[in-house]
Amino acid sequence: MTTRTWFITGVNSGFGRELAEQLLSRGDRVAGTVRRPDSVKDLQETYAESFWLGHLDVTDVPRIREVVDAAFADLGRIDVVVINAGYGLFGAAEEVSDEQVQHQIATNLVGAIQTARAALPHLRTQGSGRIIQISSVAGLAAHPGASLYHAGKWGVEGFMEALAQEVAPFNIGVTLVEPGGARTAFANGSLQLGEPLAAYDGTPAAMVRAFRNGPPPLPGDPAKIAARVIDSVDEEPAPLRLVLGGDSYAAVTAALRARLAQVEPQQGTAAETSS
Template sequence: MTPRNWFITGVSSGFGRIMAEQLLARGDRVAGTVRNLSVMDELKAKYRSQLWCAKLDLSETAAIRGVVDRAFAALGHIEMVVSNAGYGLMGAAEEMTDEQVRHQIDTNLVGSIQLIRAALPHLRAQGGGRILQLSSMGGQAAFPGGSLYHATKWGIEGFLDAVAQEVEGFGIGCTLIEPGGARTDFRHRSAQLAPTLDAYDASPSRMVNRIIADDSHPSPGDPAKMVAIMIASIDETPAPRRIALGSDAYHVMYAQLSARLAALEQQRELACSTDFPPEEGDENAPPWFAPNGVRSNAESQ
């Protein structure tokens, strides 16, 4: 297999670290970012020129483009860009401080958006590539106590869904990775809790406090297996738009998506009743808005 070049944010731990280790072990080159360069000393000593590292905190958006530019200059050609860095802010929405809200959005959403925007000119210039964006089952489903985390994951999913359509013609494929719970250090190191308010002690939002505090029920997902599937996905053509990983991810997303679709179907007549009456000749006119020129079911009936 011809070695490939990867750019990965957040390679100090979790999925990012496991991915970097798997790629380096098979002979690929990795440009990885971390907030503390010293945590990469062991891997750097082992893999030397295979591993290029830079300091980057995604919440410091002004620094992102410069790091991406330097990585492409150092490796010459990067086929895969993996937007992995992020964390979870948990607690009831009212409990979070303004600073926590801002930092969560700046890191998970704005930082990921700016990373992808910074990579796109390079990928276009070299004639293509792949973008893997770490989302979560929390990008398609929602639970009490995760409002801000969900806001960032649902936001980045909408962003990349649109970007994928914008850049497909340049040979750039985009994939959203939607893992369920995995046995990384996300729950007990990366996740942050908002200060608690007594008023929410009986709220369903306290579920996340109990999950983070309880070590007796490990997450079901094997992160090494999940990362192996992420890596293998870059050989699929066309790029899969989404990859669900973990039995919990599948069951949770299936249940919530099915409920949303059923609720939408019940509102079909109500939704269509708000249109202006059709005028003569409208049946032959193109829809005012239809991605890829495809009419919706409501428009075609």
């Protein structure tokens, strides 16, 4: 088993926490970031020699560069950068506030882009590396009541897919992780809901209001998902996407087939607009 050094944003809970625990327990080094340092005190105490901690809110772009630069400087080399920090914002587009919109995009999209950009000069200099973006089935399949969450996830999908082609000449791989519903803190506390509007009562967008009473039973096992992400780093070339969970596979394949079904009948009319 190859020992590696990892940089992971958001190691206090969810997939970030699961990844950190598995990696540290097997002997890898982890540079983790959190908004509240006291939230990972146990990891600091248990893995004092192999756990590096950075205080970071990914909406603070200058701070992203400071923390990434410090991690590379202190650890010498980082093999894998995992962009994990994020949260869910649900409700119809009209139901969320301007402030919620701005913060969602700043965290889930701009924060991810800037973390990757901060790491790239270091990865190019060392001549190799892997960037892993924790995305979601919501990055490939859309549902009413999640328009703003989809906006961030679909945006990061396009960015990372193009980035993978840009950095391949530098021996840097990029992987998008597409988990379905999983039993993480994301579903049990780290999500926000818009303020309900009566106009949307009884519409498809209103189904997300049920999250106020807790999420439905979710099939995804965070430990198994994290283990699969870790194993993917041994694959060459880097898989562009990891679809994890039967629910994710079903939703993604259905969405892609539906998209093709919408586009393919337009082949003739599309050609009519070409000179």
